Amino acid sequence: MSAAHGAIWCGISRPVRWGGASNKHRGEVGGVDTLFVNGSVFDGSQYRRSLAVAVRSGRIAAIGTDLTELRGSRTEVVDLAGGLLLPGFVDAHVHPVQGGLERARCDLAPASGLPAYQETIARYAATHPDVPWILGGGWHQPDFPGAAPAAADLDPVTGDRPAFLVNADHHGAWVNSRALALAGIDARTPDPADGRIERGPDGSPTGTLHEGAMDLVGRLVPPTTHVEMVAALLDAQAYLHSLGVTGWQDAILGTYANIDDATPAYVELAREGRLTARVVGALWWQRERGAEQIPELVERRDAVKFPRFRADSVKVMQDGVAENFSAGMLEPYFDGCGCRTANAGLSFVDPVELGHHVSRLDAEGFQVHLHAIGDRAVREGLDAFETALTENGDSDLRHHIAHLQVIHPDDIGRFAQLRVTANLQALWAMYDPQMVDLTIPFLGPERTGWQYPFGDLARSGARLAAGSDWPVSSPDPLAAVHVAVNRRQDQDMDVFLPEQALDLATALAAYTSGSAWLNHADDTGRIEVGAFADLAVLDRDPFAGPHDEIAEARVRATYVEGECVFGDQSSR
Numbered sequence: 001m002s003a004a005h006g007a008i009w010c011g012i013s014r015p016v017r018w019g020g021a022s023n024k025h026r027g028e029v030g031g032v033d034t035l036f037v038n039g040s041v042f043d044g045s046q047y048r049r050s051l052a053v054a055v056r057s058g059r060i061a062a063i064g065t066d067l068t069e070l071r072g073s074r075t076e077v078v079d080l081a082g083g084l085l086l087p088g089f090v091d092a093h094v095h096p097v098q099g100g101l102e103r104a105r106c107d108l109a110p111a112s113g114l115p116a117y118q119e120t121i122a123r124y125a126a127t128h129p130d131v132p133w134i135l136g137g138g139w140h141q142p143d144f145p146g147a148a149p150a151a152a153d154l155d156p157v158t159g160d161r162p163a164f165l166v167n168a169d170h171h172g173a174w175v176n177s178r179a180l181a182l183a184g185i186d187a188r189t190p191d192p193a194d195g196r197i198e199r200g201p202d203g204s205p206t207g208t209l210h211e212g213a214m215d216l217v218g219r220l221v222p223p224t225t226h227v228e229m230v231a232a233l234l235d236a237q238a239y240l241h242s243l244g245v246t247g248w249q250d251a252i253l254g255t256y257a258n259i260d261d262a263t264p265a266y267v268e269l270a271r272e273g274r275l276t277a278r279v280v281g282a283l284w285w286q287r288e289r290g291a292e293q294i295p296e297l298v299e300r301r302d303a304v305k306f307p308r309f310r311a312d313s314v315k316v317m318q319d320g321v322a323e324n325f326s327a328g329m330l331e332p333y334f335d336g337c338g339c340r341t342a343n344a345g346l347s348f349v350d351p352v353e354l355g356h357h358v359s360r361l362d363a364e365g366f367q368v369h370l371h372a373i374g375d376r377a378v379r380e381g382l383d384a385f386e387t388a389l390t391e392n393g394d395s396d397l398r399h400h401i402a403h404l405q406v407i408h409p410d411d412i413g414r415f416a417q418l419r420v421t422a423n424l425q426a427l428w429a430m431y432d433p434q435m436v437d438l439t440i441p442f443l444g445p446e447r448t449g450w451q452y453p454f455g456d457l458a459r460s461g462a463r464l465a466a467g468s469d470w471p472v473s474s475p476d477p478l479a480a481v482h483v484a485v486n487r488r489q490d491q492d493m494d495v496f497l498p499e500q501a502l503d504l505a506t507a508l509a510a511y512t513s514g515s516a517w518l519n520h521a522d523d524t525g526r527i528e529v530g531a532f533a534d535l536a537v538l539d540r541d542p543f544a545g546p547h548d549e550i551a552e553a554r555v556r557a558t559y560v561e562g563e564c565v566f567g568d569q570s571s572r
Contacts, residue, residue, distance in 0.1 A: 031070055031071045031072020031073070031074065031075040032054040032055060032056040032061050032062070032067075032070045032071070032072070032075055033055050033056050033057065033075065033076065033562060034054070034055040034075065034076045034077075034078060034533070034559075034562060035052060035053075035054050035055075035067060035070060035071055035075050035076070035077050035078065036052060036053045036054075036055075036078045036080055036085050036535075036537070037052045037067075037077060037078070037079060037080065038079050038080050038081060038082065039051075039080025039081065039082060039083050039084060039085055039537075039541070040080075040083075040084050040085070040541050040543065040544070041053060041063070041084070041085050041086070041527055042084060042085075042086040042087075042505070042508055042512075042527075042543070043063075043086075043087070043526055043527040043528060044086075044087045044509060044512050044513035044516075044525050044526030044527060044528075045505070045509050045513060045526070046505065047504075047505055047543045050065060051063060051064065051065060051085075052064060052065065052066065052067040053067075053085055053527060053535075054067050054070045055533040055535075055559075055562045056562075057562070058532060058533055058561035058562040058563070059530060059531060059532055059533055059561075059562070060527055060528060060529050060530060060531050060532075060533055061529065062529065063527065063528070063529060078537065078557070080537060081539075082540070082541060083537060083538045083539050083540055083541060083556065084537075084538040084540070084541045084542065084543070084553075085527070085535060085536075085537055085538075086508065086512060086527070086535070086536055086538070087246075087512040087513065087516070087524065087525050087526055087527055087534060087535060087536070088244060088245065088246025088247065088512070088524070088534040088535055088536050088558060088559070088560065089243070089244045089245045089246065089477040089511050089512060089515075089536060090245070090246065090247040090248060090278075090465075090511065090512060090515035090516045090518075090519060090521065090524070090525060091240070091245050091247075091248040091249070091466075091467045091468050091470070091475065091477070091511075091515065092248070092249050092400070092402070092423050092465040092466060092467035092514075092515040092518050092519070093249060093251045093369075093402045093403075093423055093425065093467030093468070093469050094240075094248045094249070094250065094251060094467055094468050094469065094470050094475060095170075095250065095251055095252060095259075095469070095470065095471060095472075096232075096233060096236035096237065096240065096248065096250060096262075096470070097229055097232045097233050097236060097250075097259070097262040097265060098170070098232075098259055098471055099232075099236050099239070099470045099471040099475065100231070100232030100233055100234075100235040100236035100239075101224065101228065101229075101232045101259075102136055102137055102138055102471050103232075103235060103236075103239075104228075104231070104232060104235065105124075105135050105136035105137075106120065106121055106124040106125075106134055106135065106136025106137075106165065107120070107136055107137075107138055108120055108121070108136060108137060108138040108139045108165065109137075109138030109168065109471065110138075111138075111139075112140065112143060113143050114143065114144070114149070114153060117139055117143070117149075118153065118156070118157045121134065121154070121157045121158065121163070121165075122157040124136065125157060125158055125159065125161070131161075132161065132162075132222060133161060133162050133163065133164060133179075133221055133222060134158050134161055134162070134163035134164070134165070134176075135163075135164055135165070135221065135258070136165055136166075137165045137166035137167060137168070137170070137173075137471075138166075138167075138168050138471065139165060139167050139168065139174060140167070140168050140433075140434070141167055141168070141169075141172070141323050141324075141434060141438055142433035142434050142437050142438060146198075147172075147208075147323055147324065147438055148172075148198045148206065148207075148208040149174045149207060149208055150206050150207045150208075151174075151175060151176050151177045151179075151180060151205070151206060151207030152177075152206075152207070153207075154174060154175070154176040154177075154207060155176050155177050155178075158176050158178070160178060161178065162175070162176060162178040162179035162182055162217075162220070163175060163176040163178070163179055164179055164217055164218060164221055164258060166214070166257065166258070168471070168472055168473070169321055169323070169472045170257065170471075170472055171210065171211055171320050171321045171323075171324060171326070172208055172209060172210045172211070172214065172324060173208070173209045173214045173217065173218065173257075173258075174207060174208055175207055175208075175209060175217050176207065177207075179217045179220070180205050180207070180217070182217075182220055183216050183217045183220060185197065185205050185216055185217070186204065186205065187199070187202060187203035187204045187205075188203075189205070189216070191213060192212040192213055192215070192216070193212065194211055194212030194287065194288075194346060194348055195209065195210050195211035195212030195213030195214065195215075195326075196209075196210040196211065196213055196324070196326075197209055197210075197213050197216075198210070210320075210324045210326065211320050211324070211326050211346070214257050214258070215257065218257050218258035221258040223260050224259070224260050226264055226265065226268075229260070229262055229264070229265040230265045230268055230269065232265075233262065233265045233266065233269060234269070234274070237269075237275070237276060237277055238566070239475070240277065240475055241276065241277070241558045241560075241565045241566040242555065242558070242566050243475055243476050243477060243478075243555055244477060244478075244536030244538075244555040244558050244566075245277070245475070245477065245558070246277060246278065246524070246534040246535075246536070246558060246559075246560050246565075247277050247278035247279065247515075247516065247519060247521055247524065247534065248277060248278075248279055248280075248467070249279070249280045249281075249282060249313060249369065249467070249515075249518070249519055250262065250266075250279060250280070250281045250282060251282050251315055251369065251371075251402070251467075251469070252282065252284050252315050253266075253281040253282060253283050253284060253311055253315075254283060254284025254286070254315075255284070256284055261284075262281075263281065263300070263304060263311065266279060266281065266304070266309050267304055267306075267309070269309075270304075270306035270307075270308055270309040271306070275306075275308045275309055276308075276560050276563075276565045277308065277560065278308050278519070278521055278524065278534070278560070279308060279309045279310075280309075280310060280311070280312065280313055280367075280519045280520070280521075281304070281309070281310070281311035281313065282311075282313040282314060282315035282367075282369040283297050283300055283301065283311055283313065283314050283315065284314075284315055285297075285314055285315060285316040285317070285349075285357075287316075287317065287348040287349055290353065290357070291356065291357055291360055294357075294360055294361065294364060297314060297361075297364075297366070298364055301366070312365065312366060312367060313366065313367040313368070313369045314361050314366045314367070314368055314369065315369045315370075315371070316349060316354070316357070316358075316368060316369070316370050316371065317348055317371040318347060318348055318349060318354065318370055318371055318372050318377040318380055318381055319345055319346055319347060319348060319371070319372060319373055319374050319376070319377035320345065320346055320348075320373065321373055322373055322374065322405060322406070322438075322439050322442070322443065323434060323438040323439060325343050325345060325442065326345050326346045327345045327346075327373035327374035327377065327405065327406070328344070328345040328346055328347050328372075328373075328374040328375075328376040328377035328380065329344045329345045329374040329375060329376050329406070329447070330344070330374075330375050330376045330379070330408060331344065331447075332344045333345070333442045333443070334441065334442050334443070334444050335442070336441060336442075338441075338444075344376065345374050345376065345377075347376070347377065347380060351380040351383065351384075354380055354381070354383075354384045355383060355384040355387035355388075356387075357384075358384040358385060358387065358388045358399075359384075359387050359388040359391045359392060361388075362388040362391075362392050362395055362397060362399070363388075363391075363392050365395075365397065366397065367397045367398055367399055367400075367520075368384075368385070368388075368397075368399045368400075369399075369400055369402065369423075370384075370399070370400070370401045370402065371401075371402055371403060372401050372402070372403060372404065373403050373404075373405045373406070374405070374406050375406040375407055375408040375411070375447070375450065378401060378404060378406070378407050378408070378411060379408060379411055381401050381420075382401070382411055382414045382415070382418060382420065385399050385418050385420050386414075386418055389418055389419070394419060398421060398517065398518050398520065399419075399420050399421070400420060400421035400422070400423045400465060400518055401415075401420060401421075401422065401423060402423035402425065402467065402469075403423070403425055403469075404422055404423070404424065404452065404453075404457075405428070405451055405452060406443065406447055406450050406451055407450055407453055407457075408450065409450065409456075412453060412456045412457060412460050412462075413460045415457060415460065415462035415463075416460055416461035416462045416463075419463075420462075421462070421463040421464070421465050421514070421518050422454075422457045422462045422463065422464050422465070423465045423466070423467060423518070424452075424454055424464060424465070424466045424467075424484070424510060425466075425467060425468065425469050425472075425473065425480070426452075426454065426466060426480040426481065426483050426484035426502075426507065426510075427468065427473050427474060427479055427480040427483050428452065428473065428483075429451070429452035429454065429483055429484065429487055429496055429497075429500070430483050430487060430488050430489050430493060430496045431488065431493050431494050431496050432489070432493075435496070439451075449497065451496075451497065452496075452497070452500060453497075453500050454484060454500050454501070454502050455499055455500040455501055455502060456500065458502060458506055463514060463517070463518075464502075464506070464509070464510040464514050465510055465511075465514040465515040465517070465518040466480060466481075466484075466507070466510040466511040466514065466515055467515065468480060476551075477511045478538075478542075478550060478551055478553050478554075478555075479551050480507075480511070481504070481507045481508060481511060481542075481550055481551075482550040482551035484501070484502045484507040484510075485501055485502055485503065485504050485507050485547050485550060486501065486547060486548055486550070487500065487501045489551075491548060504542060504543060504547065504550070505543075512525050512526070513525035513526050532560075532561050532562075533559055533561060533562040534559065534560050534561065535558070535559040536555055536557070536558050536559075537555065537556045537557040537558075538553045538554070538555060538556065539553060539554045539555075539556050540552075540553050
């Protein structure tokens with residue numbers, strides 16, 4: 001490692017293997033292993049200027065203004081060069097294997113607009129002539145009229161091969177005519193109870209499948225091989241480390257849409273010492289089933305207990321998303337003309353049954369990770385957690401609700417009262433096209449003002465965690481923190497509900513100590529003596545600059561238990 005010119009380098013051209021207690025004591029001869037100097041520190045809750053941090057045997061050994069006496073002949077000195085040292089980011093809601101697979105398949109996320117999508121798909125099809133299906137995703141709903149792309153636009157660039165391309169939020173799929181024909185979907189095909197087929201005036205399917213309707217085609221997609229899953233996970237892990245992420249909660253372990261269970265991939269990496277992140281898996285709750293699946297979940301949990309990987313959370317998806325009107329709302333949506341419709345969205349799990357299931361899962365020692373976008377779904381989740389708390393007492397399982405787009409004001413204070421963590425996806429709290437074109441007109445002005453109320457949650461005493469939902473949106477924690485603080489992505493945007501902004505320390509705490517706490521990783525998420533040295537180094541100090549430049553900061557290096565898992569090799 002070199003500190004010259006403020007550069008940091010760690011050799012990770014070959015996989016880093018981990019053996020727990022086998023961490024080398026590089027600085028035993030007269031000093032600590034690693035010494036971080038010439039910068040400031042965010043310790044997981046507070047910002048502290050001009051501090052040095054020493055690491056020995058994978059843990060924080062000392063913090064102070066001058067730690068030169070701890071430097072030995074084999075100590076690696078990291079020059080922060082005026083940057084910031086902080087705990088490694090912990091993503092509390094992410095889908096790494098899906099993200100890795102999309103990066104390897106037909107990745108539409110970098111494109112925008114139908115011509116660019118068609119060009120990307122045609123290029124992928126031409127360079128992958130042997131794949132039986134065109135798979136991938138990442139297209140954005142605002143790029144299409146009614147947020148619904150057509151099979152007729154997909155057919156010319158996919159030929160006679162079926163295509164299944166999920167959208168950015170993974171709650172809908174764009175399919176071609178070949179895929180519709182293989183699935184037998186026509187004007188007579190009924191909508192499933194938990195989804196919708198986009199149709200033309202004559203009832204014929206047009207090429208977009210929402211929510212549960214994705215399974216009509218998704219079940220025909222060839223299963224992803226174990227080799228592909230492992231490769232996707234390794235790629236995702238390296239990518240997340242490059243963004244300063246040292247741990248996460250995988251928000252779905254199980255078969256969902258066209259994604260297979262990633263548990264075997266995690267187990268292989270954990271057994272072989274190639275899992276460098278700390279991971280909690282959320283086992284998928286199959287919403288078409290009931291409490292009979294709980295013994296199976298217990299068995300799956302008990303089979304995967306590794307130092308860096310366990311699966312003791314359960315993911316329940318209670319509703320859909322606002323953009324396709326499947327998020328569960330207390331009052332119906334408006335139509336494009338401002339009139340009330342009869343549609344108030346979906347509750348994938350009966351609210352009364354949800355309470356029974358959550359209480360039973362709580363009694364079995366599971367953390368519950370609930371997806372809730374609409375205000376009704378949020379309330380149903382809180383009611384379920386209240387049932388569990390009443391029946392079982394405080395279990396310290398650290399239940400949480402993710403997304404939280406619309407929260408009725410009456411429910412804000414219930415998070416702290418019920419000890420439910422608010423799991424924030426802050427990058428969504430801005431006036432982007434999805435918000436302006438596909439959400440606000442259909443929520444109406446009152447509910448628009450209830451969106452992403454991070455400030456109110458913080459002031460109410462709720463615990464905050466943060467995640468990205470990648471590949472739904474960028475996994476870059478600094479981009480999300482930027483929006484949490486500024487409530488916009490750039491200065492050309494209007495500020496979205498500025499009273500709901502978080503201060504920088506609170507936003508960083510949510511993404512570090514808050515998410516680490518949620519994952520029961522109690523020896524991480526903070527910089528204090530005795531904690532694991534899971535750390536990220538930024539190239540600048542966001543506290544010292546304008547808040548509208550937070551997103552310009554870059555991660556120079558990432559450490560897990562004192563070992564460098566990412567570093568800038570360009571200035572070795």
